Amino acid sequence: MIVLFWQFCGCIAGIMLSVVKKKNGLKLECSEQGVSVRLDGLGYWCSYRNGDAFYRRCIDGCVVRGHETPAVLSPDQADRLTSAVLSLLMSTVESMSSKVGGESAIDQQAFELLLCASRLHLKDYCERSCLGGAAYPEPVPILPPDRYGDIVIQPATGCPNSQCSFCAFYQGKRFQVLSGESLKQHVSQVKALLGSGWGGRDGVFLGSANALALSTRRLLSVLQLVCDEVGVIRRGVAAFGDADYAPVRQAGDWVSLAEHGLRQVVFGLETGDGVLREQLGKSRDLLPTRRMIEELKMAGIRIGVTILAGVGQNSHVEKTLLYVKHLPLEAKDIIYLSPLEGEGVHVSALIANQYDELLFGLRSITDAQVVPYQMKRFFYYA
Numbered sequence: 001m002i003v004l005f006w007q008f009c010g011c012i013a014g015i016m017l018s019v020v021k022k023k024n025g026l027k028l029e030c031s032e033q034g035v036s037v038r039l040d041g042l043g044y045w046c047s048y049r050n051g052d053a054f055y056r057r058c059i060d061g062c063v064v065r066g067h068e069t070p071a072v073l074s075p076d077q078a079d080r081l082t083s084a085v086l087s088l089l090m091s092t093v094e095s096m097s098s099k100v101g102g103e104s105a106i107d108q109q110a111f112e113l114l115l116c117a118s119r120l121h122l123k124d125y126c127e128r129s130c131l132g133g134a135a136y137p138e139p140v141p142i143l144p145p146d147r148y149g150d151i152v153i154q155p156a157t158g159c160p161n162s163q164c165s166f167c168a169f170y171q172g173k174r175f176q177v178l179s180g181e182s183l184k185q186h187v188s189q190v191k192a193l194l195g196s197g198w199g200g201r202d203g204v205f206l207g208s209a210n211a212l213a214l215s216t217r218r219l220l221s222v223l224q225l226v227c228d229e230v231g232v233i234r235r236g237v238a239a240f241g242d243a244d245y246a247p248v249r250q251a252g253d254w255v256s257l258a259e260h261g262l263r264q265v266v267f268g269l270e271t272g273d274g275v276l277r278e279q280l281g282k283s284r285d286l287l288p289t290r291r292m293i294e295e296l297k298m299a300g301i302r303i304g305v306t307i308l309a310g311v312g313q314n315s316h317v318e319k320t321l322l323y324v325k326h327l328p329l330e331a332k333d334i335i336y337l338s339p340l341e342g343e344g345v346h347v348s349a350l351i352a353n354q355y356d357e358l359l360f361g362l363r364s365i366t367d368a369q370v371v372p373y374q375m376k377r378f379f380y381y382a
């Protein structure tokens, strides 16, 4: 434990920070004062708490305050916050260095990382933001909640459908497959951005809106590249899929994809009501989706299904429950229940009622986990 004095927002507080080594980086904490800073393996701060205020840095350099209703700080505010965190780190190192045996309170490797973190400047953070922008020319707009911490690799950008009326991310964004060379360059940029050990992340998500639209041959080569570059990764590889925009695949193709690391596919079902689904911009025919889910399950690949709350009438709830009831879902599969929230619109009573009906109904007819999916809360954090 070390003692330091830190000035922020005009008040001086005596703060005792403990430095704890983490799987990837360090955590500096004073639980009494409610102050903590999490550093990544390269020494950049990735989260910072000061009392009730909690901040996280995103891959693209923006800084977000709060969790329930996250707000993006202006560039000036973000710079001021980063400067404050840097001052805190510098004070920590100075305090440790001035105390006899202070550095030895933590191991040499941890102290060197702390030292390196304290020597970073705003321009280093700015360069990291540029690296993030270069690695992801199409920002990562959304991931399933259980995959928020994945390494995102984008063998394609955009969406082959891109017509859905409710879609906040891909409307009108043309689907484009990266060439082999561009993909290799993208992967090495992501690697440089996340640092050694890929930032301790334990899964890979193939972006963007529908990586399963790639030909099987191309998808296998992408999975092989992931395996060569990332190695065996605990949570395997996941991707969004859409049965209406995918090449025809035989059972053997799914088995090959599973053997090459594909572990989970997430479908945007939205509703089991075909008429409503068509109104939303997707196919009315729900049979191809059911067939693809069955084929994936046969190959041992886990399923995710997103369902919207706050669309259509009662038939949405009834038909969705009926459709899901006949899907071969197990406890390891996930249904993501997503209240449809427009820009700045709060969940209305109508949406909340439908959400509750779906939540209760789904939990009683399927073994799959049913979890909330608050799309507006997604940020691809550093």
Ligand code: SF4
Pocket (backbone or CB within 6 Å): 159, 160, 161, 162, 163, 164, 167, 168, 169, 170, 171, 209, 242, 268, 281
């Ligand atoms: S298919 Fe999915 S990603 Fe594409 S436009 Fe529709 S909701 Fe958006």
